Amino acid sequence: MMGYAITSIVDDHINIKHDYRDELDGFIMLLKSIEGEVNGRIIQMDGDDVRYMIQNDPYDLIFRWDGDRKTSVIVPDPSNIDAVARMLERHFERLNN
Secondary structure, eight states: OOOEEEEEEETTEEEEEEOOSSHHHHHHHHHHHHHHHHTOOEEEOSSSSEEEEETTOTTOOEEEEETTTEEEEEOSSGGGHHHHHHHHHHHHHHHHO
8 A cells, every 4th residue: 555644844844754666656656646635737837847737726835856855845825734734634535545
């Protein structure tokens, strides 16, 4: 069974780990789960980093993946950190089963 977990929350970043063998696959699975819930569309952002947003996301989150920091979710409005963490935990429960 694969598992996701929040490893830390630092400022506006929620850092996530999972035990998928391929780190990028786990990142994509999480994006697709959230995309389906908000009936949105995954949009790649310009730049050197692997960063995405999801259309219709009520929090305007930025999902970032890199080889060093792995997966992180950037929360533009820090007052939403707790709500976003709860939303992520809900997706983790779904994906972990």
